[in-house]
Amino acid sequence: MGDDCRHTESAQPGLEGAALANAVAAAAVKCERTRERLTPPRRRVLELLLEADGPMKAYDLIAAYGQDGEPAKPPTVYRALDFLERLGFAHRIESLNAYVPCRMEGTSHRAAFLICECCGTAEEFEPDFAPQFAAAEAAGYAVRTVTLEARGLCPACKVEA
Amino acid sequence: MGDDCRHTESAQPGLEGAALANAVAAAAVKCERTRERLTPPRRRVLELLLEADGPMKAYDLIAAYGQDGEPAKPPTVYRALDFLERLGFAHRIESLNAYVPCRMEGTSHRAAFLICECCGTAEEFEPDFAPQFAAAEAAGYAVRTVTLEARGLCPACKVEA
DNA sequence: GAGGTTATGTTATTTCATAACGAATCATCT
DNA sequence: AGATGATTCGTTATGAAATAACATAACCTC
Numbered sequence: 297m298g299d300d301c302r303h304t305e306s307a308q309p310g311l312e313g314a315a316l317a318n319a320v321a322a323a324a325v326k327c328e329r330t331r332e333r334l335t336p337p338r339r340r341v342l343e344l345l346l347e348a349d350g351p352m353k354a355y356d357l358i359a360a361y362g363q364d365g366e367p368a369k370p371p372t373v374y375r376a377l378d379f380l381e382r383l384g385f386a387h388r389i390e391s392l393n394a395y396v397p398c399r400m401e402g403t404s405h406r407a408a409f410l411i412c413e414c415c416g417t418a419e420e421f422e423p424d425f426a427p428q429f430a431a432a433e434a435a436g437y438a439v440r441t442v443t444l445e446a447r448g449l450c451p452a453c454k455v456e457a
Numbered sequence: 458m459g460d461d462c463r464h465t466e467s468a469q470p471g472l473e474g475a476a477l478a479n480a481v482a483a484a485a486v487k488c489e490r491t492r493e494r495l496t497p498p499r500r501r502v503l504e505l506l507l508e509a510d511g512p513m514k515a516y517d518l519i520a521a522y523g524q525d526g527e528p529a530k531p532p533t534v535y536r537a538l539d540f541l542e543r544l545g546f547a548h549r550i551e552s553l554n555a556y557v558p559c560r561m562e563g564t565s566h567r568a569a570f571l572i573c574e575c576c577g578t579a580e581e582f583e584p585d586f587a588p589q590f591a592a593a594e595a596a597g598y599a600v601r602t603v604t605l606e607a608r609g610l611c612p613a614c615k616v617e618a
Numbered sequence: 619g620a621g622g623t624t625a626t627g628t629t630a631t632t633t634c635a636t637a638a639c640g641a642a643t644c645a646t647c648t
Numbered sequence: 649a650g651a652t653g654a655t656t657c658g659t660t661a662t663g664a665a666a667t668a669a670c671a672t673a674a675c676c677t678c
Contacts, residue, residue, distance in 0.1 A: 451597030
């Protein structure tokens with residue numbers, strides 16, 4: 297996926313410069329409010345996710361971690377990802393084994409994605425699960441988290457195909 | 458998950474004896490109709506999935522593969538799983554890295570699961586995605602497959618907690 | 619039965635993720 | 649300040665999940 301795609305520009309360019317700094321600063325503020333610590337490794341992994349043009353694999357993050365080219369050790373990145381997911385700053389996309397920064401400001405813990413099988417972008421959207429799970433909850437289930445990943449073609453790749 | 462669960466009986470016992478044989482035979486019939494081949498390794502992996510009390514990991518299947526206790530080689534099982542998924546006889550649960558036999562007779566390729574974080578069972582249900590993706594398709598997306606996995610507590614474990 | 623297609627067996631490797639443990643940092647209380 | 653407990657981090661090592669590559673065998677059909 298993304299390999300046979302003729303696009304040169306990303307459908308979802310990463311943040312740079314001031315926009316990146318603002319996004320990181322916003323996360324730092326949120327952390328302060330909840331007494332959570334945005335430590336250097338956590339901040340660094342968040343930066344990498346925000347800079348990226350699409351979902352990042354864990355070992356991509358590991359390789360890109362050091363500004364000097366030195367990779368991180370796997371636990372460093374996985375721990376940071378756990379933290380970022382816990383606070384809602386990042387999401388794991390199960391069907392890609394990859395991670396994206398959260399792009400839905402201040403919403404619930406429910407993440408849903410439209411994943412383009414051509415260009416590899418993953419667009420987050422806000423699902424409405426109420427009708428889906430009314431039946432389940434009526435049957436006695438207690439739903440805690442939901443993973444919804446739809447795969448197909450984004451508008452740009454669909455036109456191209 | 459499933460580790461801290463005090464249940465002794467499975468919420469979803471696997472098939473045995475005649476029921477198992479019937480299920481496998483039904484799959485064989487479907488294969489014949491579409492000129493697909495339910496070869497020995499494919500049949501064996503399907504049996505293992507049907508016998509199981511819950512989602513099976515790939516390496517559980519590998520270990521259980523030989524009736525004599527001999528494990529399979531990984532590609533044997535992964536290829537069989539690809540086949541079973543392609544024909545709709547099995548589903549992969551992304552958030553567990555595990556596989557279940559399809560329990561929804563003759564339905565679409567849409568699978569959705571309610572996964573109990575206590576006892577580990579995964580109940581398949583038939584979701585209605587139309588409302589979810591009307592907006593996406595209106596925006597130009599071509600949705601091809603959907604993965605929906607809800608995690609929480611099943612009725613039995615919820616009562617117990 | 620020749621030739622193309624599909625499936626299998628086998629070896630090795632790659633990719634993804636976590637266990638375990640000691641050292642460092644931070645918050646809090648006295 | 650110093651003791652205490654909780655988090656976080658760095659590091660080594662290992663475990664778990666999945667695939668690459670290629671040779672062999674079985675199947676179809678002409």
